[in-house]
Amino acid sequence: MFQQNYLYWFAGIILLAVAFLSLRDKNNPRRFSTGLFWGLYGLTFLLGDWAYHLAAQWVGDADAGKRYLNISVGAIVVIMALIAGFGGVRLGSYHQRSETQRKESATRLGNKLFWPALAIPIVTVVGVLSFSYIPGLQQALFGPGNHATLITLFSMTLGCLIGWGIALKLTHEKAGQSLQEARRLLDSIGWAFILPQLLATLGLLFTQAGVGSAIAHLTETWLAVDNRFIAVATYAIGMAVLTMVMGNAFAAFPIVTAGIGIPILVLQHGGNPAVMAAIGMFSGYCGTLMTPMAANFNIVPAALLELPDRNAVIRAQIPTGVTLLGVNVFLLYWLMFL
Template identity: 75%
Template sequence: MFQLHYLYWLAGLILLVVAVMSWRDEKNPRRLTTGLFWALYGLVFFIGDGAAAWLGARTLHIAIGLVVVVMALIAGLGGVKLGSYHQRTPQEREASAKRLGNRLFLPALAIPVVTVIGVLLFNNLPGLRTAVFGAGNNATLVTLFSMMVGCLAGWLIALKMTREAPAQSVQEARRLLDAIGWAFILPQILATLGLLFTAAGMGTAISHLTETWLAVDNRFVAVATYAIGMALLTMVMGNAFAAFPIVTAGIGIPILVVQHHGDPAVMAAIGMFSGYCGSLMTPMAANFNIVPAALLELPDRNAVIKAQVPTGVLLLIVNIFLLWFLMFR
């Protein structure tokens, strides 16, 4: 039966191959530390329940924490650098782009198409899900497995179209990872940060500060505080999903719902949208803002953010008024 940790092992294997390639790249001025960074990150994906049973949960958590600290030191001291990736010359790439034209989008489009087809098949063909994944609720695994198949399909299509060797695709993966650098691990770290903030009672602290220092008896002030708070905390954490339970527990439920008798469904929907406004304006949302700049090889890493700030601010203002008008009908 296919299990979730197989996907983790695959991700870890790819990162370890990237690490070995980095160590062998003599043109990388920081090849040892660059390889170490990706090797440590890859090893984390191989650690699972078996390691916890062998070492103990507390020891394992400490070990993972030390690994993250070492990775942070490597990245902070400039230990992740670009190297040589055996790319074609600019003239050869331009000629290939002209030859392929809009067909270049096919590998990228194959990923969502195959993912959707896979999810539909597993959900509608009797017995298929159980045969592949076993008994139980495997909704998340179905989606991730289908996406993996979609990525493999896109990879094979790209190899066929470009006539490149499979090893070159790994070189390109290494180039993108080195270009993105430390920002690549932000989603995992920020998700953990959200759990820590929630466990530490940050929502309660926000509620106390809000009720003490702001005139939340006024509905508009309360609504604006909630929406702006969602955007600001998302900018800090890089993830609206991580910010949502904290701000909602501190402001949304006790003030907007309990005190002002607002509609919780409207609050949740527009509140999340307000958080997404913050996602448009922060480098912490690496998947949305830093990765595209690296993929497009933009000279300014913050170019995507600068282009999105006007939209983010305008949408946030609109969300405040939408909450004010719709939540208390």
């Protein structure tokens, strides 16, 4: 049966290929550190149950083997952070066409250039619907059980492969050049590419460390949360600020809601939890607009568009984020207690 690990291994193989090409790129002044960065990142995708079993056999104890392997992965992350922090990921040479050739190709292809990009969401949607509504298809490929996440990832991967094939057919490029382009994009984005995974881990650490309880204690001790408006403003602004720190409103939501939303707004002031959750998440998204930690939304587009200012997207979004946050405070105050 097809397993989710296969997709991770596929991603790991691509990253290792990128690392190998980086090591061979003599035009990159930091080719060894760049190759090491992407190689270590690819290695983390190749790890799985087999690595735990191997570590358990080597150590002689399953729990100890798992602990050592987890420590090793943590060490890999620290090394990657040091490489990125010291500017170890740099741009190199990617065997691209000249500017004139690219313009001629773009003129020749016209709107056909959008076909590969459109193939990805179309195939993903068709795949998800097919596995959901064609009897026996899901079980035949993935086995019994609920495979919602695997279905989405599998369909998206299939869409990417089909889009890749269409792109090769349209541009008449060699398959190896697409790997060079993948390397160029990864090098352009740099450390920000791994930020979503690190922030997801940070959210788990905050939850385990009891940050929500600490926020509740500080709020009740230092703020006049007996005042309904102050409590509402604290919750909405807290969602935005913690989202800016963590880069993810979904990670900030359980922490702020457990510390302020439920104990103060719902239990103390009798607010509607459904309204609190909806507008609270919207307030978190306001923070997303104003932080480089939300790399997928703010840093990656600037890198892909090769903007001279990496924070250009954030600067353009700050007025919108601040305005929406103010509107959310008043919406939450008016609607939560109807």
